[in-house]
Amino acid sequence: MVAIPVGELRVQSRSLPGEAWLTDLLSSLPVLAGSAWLASQQQRARQALAGESLPSRRQEAWRFTDASAITAIPAHRLERLAAPADLPAPAAQVLRLVLDGRGDPLEGLALPEGLERLDPAVVEALCGEALDANGATAAWPVQLNGALADQVLALRVSQPLPTVLELVSDTGDAAGVLGLRLLLVLDPGASLEVLEVHRARGASLTSVVLEAQLGRGARLRHGLLAQGQPHQPAAAADELPSSAGAAPVLLHHLAVVQDPGSELQLTAAVSGWGLARLEPMVVQRSGSAFTRLRGLQRVDGRQVVDTHSRVLFAGPEGRLDQVHKALADGAGRSVFNGAVIVPRQAQRTDAAQLSRSLLLSDRARIDTxxxxxxxxxxxxxxxxxxxxxxxxxxxxxxxxxxxxADQAARLLLRGFCEEVLAELPAPSALWQPLALLMGEEPAP
Amino acid sequence: MIRPDAPVLLEICDLRASVEEQPILKGVNLTIRAGEIHAVMGRNGSGKSTLSKVLAGHPAYRVTAGSVHYRGEDLLALLPEQRARIGLFLGFQYPVEIPGVSNLEFLRVATNARRQEQGLEELDTFAFEDLVRERLKVVQMDPAFLERSVNEGFSGGEKKRNEILQMALLDPLVAILDETDSGLDIDALRIVAGGVNQLASAANATLLITHYQRLLDVITPDYVHVMAAGQILRTGGKELALELEESGYDWVDAELERLEASAPEGLAAAQASRTPAEVG
Structure with missing residues (x-):
């Protein structure tokens, strides 16, 4: 045993990699010019994170999830992303917005009738409301997003929209941190289909915070396709030490507030990330709404995917139909935590939650x-x-x-996934979700 | 149709098998020739379903002794999928539901696996759809069932029709139908049994496993075998099934007692096999 002087110990504990990473990142971020409101939001988030470290497994919400993979990502913001090269051509009736955190994704686009940019004053009033209602404002990934995001893409939907809104980010091989902040407001009676796609191959962290407000009778069908693609093939990934070749990280918060009579369908398919943490959260503000949640996540190699969902019924007669599926292969780790909160005023709530996990390897681990x-x-x-x-x-x-036997196993796995993938908005097919999820080469 | 000179398709000799170290089959002997329809009857737990699963190669059953030859080939040395490809078919008592796997796709993959073995060309999606639509008529099945997941949400009758549809597509030489009549109302029974009759030919053979005479009213067996305690106790013609319908299985107990007198160990084992519920 080697004696370590006390002074040195203190130095070591102060430069924990997580803390150092966060300090490096925060000091690299420029001060925002332009919107005073957004600049103050940013400032507040940066102050909240100053002196903090990464989420730790000592915190209940991160008990099963090691966030240290984040420190392998270069601690600076991605300032200039190359336009993604290999996106599939958008299907008919699809409005594609490519998000890079810098440019204006709406620039030069003619928006269909019923879809418009939200008035800045309304953005200031509504931004953060859904996070607050879901108790997520102080969550670490939300603070990180607040510190990063220089813009809020805020859209208002005033009627049933025949167009599918595709929100796409692709960091490609770039290394660094990307923050995307979005707000969707659906007026009473409006309806919208959204396909949100995030892709990454390099040592990047994609941080997304999306808030949505559903007015009375509004309907939102939201698909999230999160396709990470590690540089090295997944099969070899678990042979390498975890520090070799940083795999992409995704931190995704989706906070929704539903008014009575509204319908929300969230379908998420996640695979290929070194670390992905998804937090879909829904409040039925006065109950009497319908929430349908579908999740599918796959881990292989040393990947970690963690979904923490939360549904709160703040009034009576709300309904929830939730199915979450996981596939764990290699030495991967899959975590699911599904909170359903039914306080006294939420009488006659009808909620069903099912978690189905397949353990495909002796070294994989599932916590549900x-x-x-x-x-x-x-x-x-x-x-x-x-x-x-x-x-x-x-x-x-x-x-x-x-x-x-091997073909039979493949058929069964595909079937297991298809049940969820079939619920994504139709244009998702062009992104070949099944092939990517199964780690197969996508067809050209 | 019994033709003594017809080729032997399946020859089972002194077959013994266990599940979870519990012996279930205790020396089954059976020879099936082309063109024949055999019925195996017996009480719950007599081992008749086990016989079907052992023949199809279910991994939960362990063969401890004996042999099975399929057209002269050692069947027990083959994987379940190889057995199916060379023409052995098991119609399940409880067809398995497979959510998310399209019935049409499943039928196509299975059909092509068999066709490849037969030296026939594989069918693409379009050619297969023509074939399957034609074969649907054998069991008067609604094409809508092709679009659904395999057996998912099918009624008992629909599942059994789907089994016979698979049989019609795979064109087996030996079809083992395990309790195909269970859970069927009289109309569905007629349709399913009608399908089996249509598919029976001089070149293939059928082994029906059943509790009841009613299936045999529609499909006439050439041989009826009564199983008890993991063995075939008696073999006769179709009249044996009628006799059973009338007098029940009580005589089986007497027969087993006689066995005890001649070989006490045999009965001890036989009684042990009757105690656990639902082994057969």
């Missing part, structure tokens, strides 16, 4: 936890969680029809 807080007494709240391997009886059934 329903977290139901139910105070109201006249409610239906069902929940279930299964973790299993591929079902032997399903495999045997396929084999007994002449299908080889």
């Amino acid at each position: 936890k329903p977290e139901l807080e139910i105070v109201a007494d006249d409610v239906k709240c069902a929940h279930g969680a299964t973790v299993s391997r591929l079902q032997q009886d399903e495999l045997f059934y396929l084999q007994s029809r002449g299908i080889a």
